[in-house]
Amino acid sequence: MAQPTPQTMEPHRAQWKTQWGFLLAAVGSAIGLGSIWRFAYVCYENGGGAYLIPYFVALVTAGVPLMILEYGIGHQMRGSAPMSFAKLSPHWEWLGWWTVTFVMFGIVLYYAVVIAWCVCYLWFSLSLAWGADPNAFFFQQFLGVTAGPQVIGDIRSPILLALVIVWAANWLIVFFGVEHGIEKANKIFMPLLMILILVLVGWTLTLPGSMDGMLRYLKPDFSRLTDPKVWVDAYSQIFFTLSLGFGIMVAYASYLPKKADLHRDAWVTSLVDTAVSLVAGLAVFGTLGYMAAQTGKPFEQVVQHGIGLAFVAYPQAISLLPHLQQAFGVVFFLTLTVAGIASSISILEAFCAAVMDKFHYPRKTVVTVLSVVGFLGGIVFATGGGLSWLDIVDHFLSHYGLFLACILQCVLVGWVYGAHRLREHVNAVSATPVGKWLLDVPIRYLIPAVLAYLLISDVIKDIREPYGGYPWMALLLIGRDWLVVTLLAALIIAMRPWRKPLK
Numbered sequence: 001m002a003q004p005t006p007q008t009m010e011p012h013r014a015q016w017k018t019q020w021g022f023l024l025a026a027v028g029s030a031i032g033l034g035s036i037w038r039f040a041y042v043c044y045e046n047g048g049g050a051y052l053i054p055y056f057v058a059l060v061t062a063g064v065p066l067m068i069l070e071y072g073i074g075h076q077m078r079g080s081a082p083m084s085f086a087k088l089s090p091h092w093e094w095l096g097w098w099t100v101t102f103v104m105f106g107i108v109l110y111y112a113v114v115i116a117w118c119v120c121y122l123w124f125s126l127s128l129a130w131g132a133d134p135n136a137f138f139f140q141q142f143l144g145v146t147a148g149p150q151v152i153g154d155i156r157s158p159i160l161l162a163l164v165i166v167w168a169a170n171w172l173i174v175f176f177g178v179e180h181g182i183e184k185a186n187k188i189f190m191p192l193l194m195i196l197i198l199v200l201v202g203w204t205l206t207l208p209g210s211m212d213g214m215l216r217y218l219k220p221d222f223s224r225l226t227d228p229k230v231w232v233d234a235y236s237q238i239f240f241t242l243s244l245g246f247g248i249m250v251a252y253a254s255y256l257p258k259k260a261d262l263h264r265d266a267w268v269t270s271l272v273d274t275a276v277s278l279v280a281g282l283a284v285f286g287t288l289g290y291m292a293a294q295t296g297k298p299f300e301q302v303v304q305h306g307i308g309l310a311f312v313a314y315p316q317a318i319s320l321l322p323h324l325q326q327a328f329g330v331v332f333f334l335t336l337t338v339a340g341i342a343s344s345i346s347i348l349e350a351f352c353a354a355v356m357d358k359f360h361y362p363r364k365t366v367v368t369v370l371s372v373v374g375f376l377g378g379i380v381f382a383t384g385g386g387l388s389w390l391d392i393v394d395h396f397l398s399h400y401g402l403f404l405a406c407i408l409q410c411v412l413v414g415w416v417y418g419a420h421r422l423r424e425h426v427n428a429v430s431a432t433p434v435g436k437w438l439l440d441v442p443i444r445y446l447i448p449a450v451l452a453y454l455l456i457s458d459v460i461k462d463i464r465e466p467y468g469g470y471p472w473m474a475l476l477l478i479g480r481d482w483l484v485v486t487l488l489a490a491l492i493i494a495m496r497p498w499r500k501p502l503k
């Protein structure tokens, strides 16, 4: 592993032009497909308004502390995750590489494919192409779903075409760098996203029955709070939705000027993401309420989760609208596309920053190579077997990979480096000091304990019965090996010498 030498500041590191630019980019990474359709469903399923209690507990005890941690080390060490971790302790550089590798060569590959679906549906909205049976349209005609992950099937050309568009957009934005690419894009994307969501909510409110749906979404059922699953769901939602544990916030914070209120920014990012998720949920459930009223079906029957919600239930509802159906569809799928791209560029940047830090290749070359590789790597998810591949890889990466990486990150900063040292740095630059209870205690004890619990319960569940009912072989060869290969790649890259000695 690389042997760091004493610390000096890098003179020419890119910087955000404004404090706002940084916040918008961080919020852009956090608000994504997960916040828009996953939050609403998980909330409804886990006690409606009562779910906000475990959600906020998870936010305060895990989300904000980890966000402060990532902002803090990125800012103090002025480096991407591998560089910052290597500066914290030379033996931990591999962990930084692992996080950015499994998000770049794993999560974003299929995340971009889901954005590509949204782009296709944006187009389909213009002609309401899903017709009378959006379910059959989505799974059979559009995805061409095969019998399972072992049958790859054919490449779906509309998805492939849309994937080219998504990667071209990612490439174009990150190519122009932190200030002129990412910051500029988010300064357009985030206000646009807020407007689109408000339009959707306002529009939904005019539909008969929508209020009912919104009330069903938020109706508190406090008895659900005794169910551990509700708490588990709240914690696992927090890490993914705030883009924590992937080295993204570390890279973004490394572009901050010396003067930056890290404590305040961590709260702002987390709370804005939550507010947007909540409000977007109103639109989603309002629409479902309208659909229930129109079809006369019980509400429970019109609710679907995950992709079914966006690509089956929503198109169904759009077809039922009295007028301006096309425009409604365009607004909805544009919202998802914009939210998705603002997240995917943050992933690309996290890896790109890491490569530039270590090997000093020019940004433009790194971004171009990564975008081509990202596109090529995504093709497998754009096939008939793609949906099951996506499901398996997502389960392994965003559960096992993410949980394990977050635990190790807490061990590194909380125990090896020392949580109090990080706190001293954060407090030296923040207007309001962070206390032990918000940083040291969660990082050293609480977050590792919660994540270990999540990890162990996943292992037990997966051993008892194969995840998703997939064949064991497929789970091991696709899911487990994806993790192992990214880990090996990380170890190999970490062993390469730094182009310039690490300062």
Ligand code: PHE
Residues within 6 Å of the ligand: 029, 030, 031, 032, 033, 034, 035, 036, 103, 107, 240, 241, 242, 243, 246, 248, 343, 344, 346, 347
């Ligand atoms: N936070 C994003 C969402 O809610 C997802 C994401 C995960 C983005 C990992 C970047 C990295 O959808």
